Amino acid sequence: MPSITLKSRFIGLLLALTVLALLGALFAPDGRWLGVDVGATSHSLYVFALAGLVWQVSADPEALFPAEWSIAERRGWVSVFFGAMIVVWFAHFMWHASHYDPVPTKPYEFEFRHLGFSLIVLLIAWTVTHIQVGARQGGAVELDERDLRIRHAAVRFGDTLLCVTVVACVVLLATLPGEWLTWWLAPLITAHLLIGLLICKSLAENLWLVLSYARERA
Amino acid sequence: VAGAVLRTRAGLSVPVRNTIREARLTRGLTQEQLAQACDVTRQTIIALEAGKYSPSLELAFRLARALGRDLEEIFRFEEKV
Numbered sequence: 001m002p003s004i005t006l007k008s009r010f011i012g013l014l015l016a017l018t019v020l021a022l023l024g025a026l027f028a029p030d031g032r033w034l035g036v037d038v039g040a041t042s043h044s045l046y047v048f049a050l051a052g053l054v055w056q057v058s059a060d061p062e063a064l065f066p067a068e069w070s071i072a073e074r075r076g077w078v079s080v081f082f083g084a085m086i087v088v089w090f091a092h093f094m095w096h097a098s099h100y101d102p103v104p105t106k107p108y109e110f111e112f113r114h115l116g117f118s119l120i121v122l123l124i125a126w127t128v129t130h131i132q133v134g135a136r137q138g139g140a141v142e143l144d145e146r147d148l149r150i151r152h153a154a155v156r157f158g159d160t161l162l163c164v165t166v167v168a169c170v171v172l173l174a175t176l177p178g179e180w181l182t183w184w185l186a187p188l189i190t191a192h193l194l195i196g197l198l199i200c201k202s203l204a205e206n207l208w209l210v211l212s213y214a215r216e217r218a
Numbered sequence: 219v220a221g222a223v224l225r226t227r228a229g230l231s232v233p234v235r236n237t238i239r240e241a242r243l244t245r246g247l248t249q250e251q252l253a254q255a256c257d258v259t260r261q262t263i264i265a266l267e268a269g270k271y272s273p274s275l276e277l278a279f280r281l282a283r284a285l286g287r288d289l290e291e292i293f294r295f296e297e298k299v
Contacts, residue, residue: 068261070262144262145273145276145277146258146259146265147259216271
């Protein structure tokens, strides 16, 4: 049976590979490099690395997370990781969408299929890891009043951030010239922006959560 | 004696000190055992003993019961203006 340090290193390697492969898949230049399609190869590598990562973390969360972390804190980090991946995918998609001319008005005019597939894969991976991180510590308390108190503080932070963002959007709508806003106010684009706002709120909450745990431990 | 400093609306510094660690060691319990007896995580016991967390009234009673002491033997309220 491999030692915990060896497993930790392997999981760290898978983690780094997943992030690098994702960046390669999204931001690699078009065309081939030394005969290799970098984008497509990176995407395949990303899927394999992600599957391996979920498998390894689910099989042995102790190899990745320090023993003094509670299940809720571990799950917070899992949420930060997958939330950040979703934000990167979504931001990349919106960046591409901003180059559409004219503005898409029908769902099928968006190249949503690729993003949709990636989001579904990430959501499944997130759910499996979330469940397994807790399931491997049979009988342990998953959430107590301290965890709930930290969670509530994180939600309050997220709500405040959302309010500030909405107010900032209102100010922008009231002050910017109408022609600048034409693209952003197309119904489908606005709908996507609202979804993006909720995704960012969730990521901000989870970041606040894990930072609160780290601050308490310090 | 661990103390969690709370701040009231009036801006008063209100340290709630506890003797959970001493009582636990006297009773020969590990943090894990005390956590199980009170239905909380071991991390919460660590935070309590370090004075970084003030428990709810319900948890305070559960802690006192698990440690076989009265509430005021475990928690001490020291108001300072």
